[in-house]
């Protein structure tokens with residue numbers, strides 16, 4: 001089988017399995033199976049796959065047809081230009097969260113040696129992207145999941161980015177409280193889906209850890225807890241930025257009281273998704 005034939009066959013099977021981005025995913029699977037770059041792949045359409053490459057590709061394809069996330073199969077995810085290791089115990093970073101990083105970087109513009117705390121870091125995506133763009137920043141990231149923190153620390157080491165990681169339930173430990181009281185920016189993409197979404201999420205989303213997804217009946221359980229804790233701990237002028245569900249971000253804004261400023265920002269699809277709160 002040639003590369004061209006394999007690409008068409010994989011794309012057809014992915015399409016039949018209900019995968020929307022079948023063409024792109026076919027390329028990604030093939031690139032990884034034959035260890036060629038995108039341009040090498042396209043420039044050698046008649047190159048034959050070895051028996052070993054065909055076996056690997058077939059095994060991956062069967063897993064993807066079973067709706068296992070591509071990122072789990074390839075053990076990699078891409079976020080804000082960084083390649084991150086991911087696996088079943090950790091949330092796969094989503095493209096819309098890149099916009100949260102943009103908002104963080106805008107908030108930090110003009111601030112020398114900023115101090116940043118990320119709450120619920122998962123694979124480390126947000127914290128590492130900030131540290132990468134702002135090497136002068138002191139970045140600390142937390143999560144309640146030890147598995148996530150191990151993955152995040154591996155990513156930091158692979159990328160050579162100095163981010164510190166701590167285990168905590170939101171801001172509920174003395175060490176994290178002390179950090180929260182001296183940062184200029186706190187950022188979080190907390191679990192924010194309403195519990196009822198369990199019945200409707202895609203098979204791929206079902207592979208994310210439950211504790212990374214669901215925020216109680218309203219979806220706002222963790223976000224509201226964090227907002228209250230942050231309001232008590234942040235110093236005047238400090239900012240809390242959160243990514244939320246477009247369905248509940250306005251409710252979160254309305255229940256956030258006692259801040260000097262509160263505003264909502266849209267994602268690139270024009271949906272209200274991010275809440276920015278400034279401590280008075």
Ligand SMILES: C[S@@+](CC[C@H](N)C(=O)[O-])C[C@H]1O[C@@H](n2cnc3c(N)ncnc32)[C@H](O)[C@@H]1O
Nearest residue numbers: 091093120121122143144145169170189191212
């Ligand atoms: C939606 S994921 C976001 C992960 C990562 N920040 C990202 O954007 O890709 C939410 C993360 O919050 C963590 N988390 C859930 N409850 C938490 C809590 N009470 N305290 C700290 N982290 C929590 C989860 O383990 C998960 O890693």
